[in-house]
Amino acid sequence: MRQKLDTLFDALLPVIATLAALAVGAVMLLFLKVNPIVAYAALWDGAFGNSNAFAETLVKATPLLLVGLGICISFRGDVINIGGEGQMIIGAVLATWVGLNFTGLPGWLTITLSMFAGFVGGAIWGGIPGVLKAYFRVNEILSTVMMNAIAVQLMNFLLRGPMIDPAQAELASQIPQTARLEEIFRLPRLAPTRLHLGALIAVILAVLVYILLWRTTLGYRIRAVGQNPHASRYAGIKVQRYMVLALLLSGAFAGLAGATQVFGVNYRMITDGSSSGFTGSAGFNGIVAALFGGLHPLLTIPASILFGALLVGANKMQRVVQVPSALITALNGLVVVFVVSSEIIRKRRQRKREAVAKRENDTPPPPAGVGDTKIQQAEAGS
């Protein structure tokens, strides 16, 4: 019983931390002369108020979950992937290219190929920093940040030039966007809402990533390298190879996230020149969701829904109480800080429990002579 309560408390800790962050948010709202109860009610209503709202929350949660799954893999392998934004972009670019050019094939086949292209695009964009880290000792935080910047410019270049919508190319406006995907090449909707197949794919992949990490040799090795690269090397694991794989897979999931955004939500790529203009910062928020889920693929599902809800609800809040949705970005940040800070409570409690358990298990010292058998045997053996 006691043990169950302890586990429950540990599991609820991130929730408590989130509530604490929302409380700080309430104080900020008071400073803005807004009633926090009204504001949060609008937020809740915007995120869960009706089936459309909830569907929208799930739509926003999908890229967070996909990016987050990749983060679970890379962070477990002790590789810090900050390149989700760029990996999403490149995945989306490659997928869109397939979707716009392989139009002679049946719809389902083109969609499958496009999703695969997204996966590959992200894998390439994640794999490059992986190789740079493993074989050239280039820090991955540095290279993934640089790769983000490069991806944005590549996207801007392609959408302004080679991939521009032929209709736009003839107009003076020259809006940097691709042509729209034909209807048969879009991800099917799941309900009479904007919810699309990508959400389901993401959930299935969450289960697969769980299996990958804890039920396969590949996953075991990625985690082993993450926990102790030196020991792993002695155990015969090719550490560098698994570093590359961790970043490559991580990027692949982000790439898929980018592809689902195009094929499930916007049906075309369009750029405002920035990376968040396309990704909605999912490349960063996915990291937040994964961390909130304790880097566990299955727990990342509810975590993504929570942050998806905050993002969607923020728009409603903006309309109802005129608080810029930027407040939610700030609150997201606070949630992250509070959640990682609350870890110490869990660790302290665990240590205390271990100390108690140790005291209870401490039996009186063994009678003299018992311990000597080993020595005698050892001596006899020598």
Added chain:
Amino acid sequence: MISDLFTTTVLIGILASGIRLSTPYLFAAIGETFGQKSGVLNLGVEGQMLLGAFASFYVALTTGNLWLGLLTAMFVGALMGLAMAYVTVNLHAEQGISGIGFYLFGLGMSDLLFQKLMGTVETVKGFPEIYIPGLSDIPGIGKIFFSQNILVYLAYLLVPLAWFVLNKTTLGLKIRSVGENPDAADSLGVNVARIRYFTIILGGTLSGVAGASMSIALLNVFQQNMTSGLGFIAVALVYFGAWSPIGVLGGALLFSFINSLQLWMQVLSIPIPSDIAVMMPYVVTILVLVATVSKVRAPSALSKPFERGD
């Protein structure tokens, strides 16, 4: 035309704006160097810069006092540093992750304040270029080095100062020892927590100045997310510079000169797509890193919380 690039006027222009563009990188990256030398990775630089940029701009706009704006930016940055220090030193929070949290907080908060307090993009008259009699008149060199605003000079004074403090003073020795072997430092009586508080708050203050150097000296506007990744690049430059202020200077200069080169190429309408040109500094930085394969390793205790053994 390509040959237009090689006229003296243009070359001087490229070098002069390269020096100017390097200021925010220098302030932020030198601050981050102190943090990392003491074993703390601060990924929240971008958020601190954005808040610093907004605070200094808003104060400068409303009071007309640039120095007051700069001070406010320092204060706001220091406050963010203090919060970061508490979370990482006292609560042992994962540094990379809490840094991302602070980044998001600064990103959202600066945008929120901008929309609530200003609403529209405005401009201020930023720090003017300083004319130094004699020095500014030297052909070429005068234009490149001695016709800059005060923050540029301060950034370049900061580099040798930071080098001196880190390598030649007791404080620097303590910072380095805390970053390499906090247990040993602790047993020798160095207060690990206090040193880390100092470096993180210093880093935050300098990040605030870096933000101010953009909003009230370089660009003289504030826009949401105006740093657009610059803070992350500053963190990257610390690795690039192998945790030495001189190395950081080299990285910042390389990055800024290429940036300035591509800006001038656009000005001279050299037929290269601007998007590809903007990409150049990032590509070159990665290539240089690969080519030089850093032989210097990171401070051993980097991003590891220190817990005193009982």
